[in-house]
Amino acid sequence: MLAHYGYKDGSGEYFIVVDTDKCDGCGRCVSACPYGVFEIGEDENDPFRETVVVKVSESHRKKIKYSCAPCKPVSGKKSLPCLESCAPGAIGHSW
Amino acid sequence: MATEYWRWPESRWTSPEIDWKAGRIVTAGIDVGSVSSQAVVMVDGALFCYGSLRTGSNSPESAQRAMDFALAETGLVLADIHYIVGTGYGRVNISFAQRALTEIACHARGANFMYGPTVKTILDMGGQDCKAIRCDAKGKVTNFLMNDKCAAGTGRGMEVFADLLSVPIADMGRMSFEVEAEPEPVSSTCVVFAKSEAVGLLRKGWPKEKVLAAYSSAMAHRVVELLQRIQVEEDFAVTGGIAKNEGVVKRIEKELKIKALEPKFDTQIAGALGGALFAKALVEKDRGLR
Numbered sequence: 241m242l243a244h245y246g247y248k249d250g251s252g253e254y255f256i257v258v259d260t261d262k263c264d265g266c267g268r269c270v271s272a273c274p275y276g277v278f279e280i281g282e283d284e285n286d287p288f289r290e291t292v293v294v295k296v297s298e299s300h301r302k303k304i305k306y307s308c309a310p311c312k313p314v315s316g317k318k319s320l321p322c323l324e325s326c327a328p329g330a331i332g333h334s335w
Numbered sequence: 336m337a338t339e340y341w342r343w344p345e346s347r348w349t350s351p352e353i354d355w356k357a358g359r360i361v362t363a364g365i366d367v368g369s370v371s372s373q374a375v376v377m378v379d380g381a382l383f384c385y386g387s388l389r390t391g392s393n394s395p396e397s398a399q400r401a402m403d404f405a406l407a408e409t410g411l412v413l414a415d416i417h418y419i420v421g422t423g424y425g426r427v428n429i430s431f432a433q434r435a436l437t438e439i440a441c442h443a444r445g446a447n448f449m450y451g452p453t454v455k456t457i458l459d460m461g462g463q464d465c466k467a468i469r470c471d472a473k474g475k476v477t478n479f480l481m482n483d484k485c486a487a488g489t490g491r492g493m494e495v496f497a498d499l500l501s502v503p504i505a506d507m508g509r510m511s512f513e514v515e516a517e518p519e520p521v522s523s524t525c526v527v528f529a530k531s532e533a534v535g536l537l538r539k540g541w542p543k544e545k546v547l548a549a550y551s552s553a554m555a556h557r558v559v560e561l562l563q564r565i566q567v568e569e570d571f572a573v574t575g576g577i578a579k580n581e582g583v584v585k586r587i588e589k590e591l592k593i594k595a596l597e598p599k600f601d602t603q604i605a606g607a608l609g610g611a612l613f614a615k616a617l618v619e620k621d622r623g624l625r
């Protein structure tokens with residue numbers, strides 16, 4: 241399942257997309273993210289999933305653009321800690 | 336008392352055909368949303384009864400009221416129900432539910448039951464948020480996006496406009512088409528700004544119908560943008576309270592160039608219905624039936 245967390249506003253689209261089929265719940269992204277964007281827990285969107293899965297914390301969903309801003313310099317592409325930490329490549333950013 | 340233009344009808348229904356005493360698995364789903372609450376009871380996977388009410392100031396009480404309303408005069412009591420799933424914004428506060436699941440999961444499952452396995456894309460326009468969901472033929476979610484950052488494309492936004500324009504909520508859809516030409520959509524997506532923009536238009540002498548048309552198309556445009564992010568695949572269905580507002584739904588269809596399926600049930604019960612279906616599957620799992 242592709243879970244989109246975030247929003248669209250006048251300035252653009254800000255979504256963190258998690259591919260829950262790829263995520264194995266290892267939790268590395270949780271420790272890698274300096275701003276506590278992720279958490280691990282049961283999949284509330286799929287009651288039959290047996291393993292835990294990553295999600296974007298409730299408190300960050302409506303301000304994700306600002307939560308991630310320190311990781312995203314305006315110029316020059318730098319790799320993001322969350323993407324680097326995730327071996328299966330389950331995390332994506334829309335911006 | 337002042338007329339409450341925003342007030343939408345509460346409803347309940349019981350199947351005339353089902354004898355619940357003969358059922359093996361009785362389950363329920365309760366959806367406590369920010370604006371409305373529903374309870375749905377199913378007997379062996381068939382819809383037995385439901386109730387839909389306005390959510391009160393606290394979730395546990397609204398859940399109880401919706402349940403009592405649904406069960407009224409059926410002879411069935413809470414203790415007869417084998418498994419209850421809670422969903423919606425107030426889901427964690429429903430003391431008598433065994434499990435809490437998201438509206439995303441429940442709406443997809445409920446829409447799959449309501450519209451059949453051909454439904455691939457669901458737009459749920461609820462009281463305070465709006466969700467775009469893709470699912471497979473079994474109603475399992477494959478992709479979703481939820482917007483709860485502001486009330487623009489939502490029931491609450493419509494209620495604000497019903498009050499502002501003194502138009503009963505049930506008439507808003509029809510009235511929004513009583514214009515000679517479709518006006519430009521209001522530019523604000525935020526309901527607070529959209530409201531002040533509307534006040535300005537009324538002062539300029541715009542009739543209510545035209546203001547409504549401009550607001551409805553702004554709302555439609557906003558949700559279409561969300562839908563495009565997950566890409567719409569037919570069949571397409573709309574659930575939630577706004578599904579009853581043709582002024583918004585028809586404008587969404589026009590912009591997407593796709594027609595939504597005709598609803599066969601009260602679109603507000605989709606979430607609770609999905610909860611009751613999950614409850615049945617969870618009972619079967621517990622009993623080793625699946």
Ligand code: SF4
Pocket residue numbers: 262263264265266267268269270293294325326327328329330331
């Ligand atoms: S690092 Fe990747 S696989 Fe591990 S929990 Fe995070 S998203 Fe899932």
Ligand code: SF4
Pocket residue numbers: 272273274275276277307308309311312320321322323
């Ligand atoms: S970009 Fe930075 S702040 Fe945002 S989720 Fe990734 S690691 Fe966390």
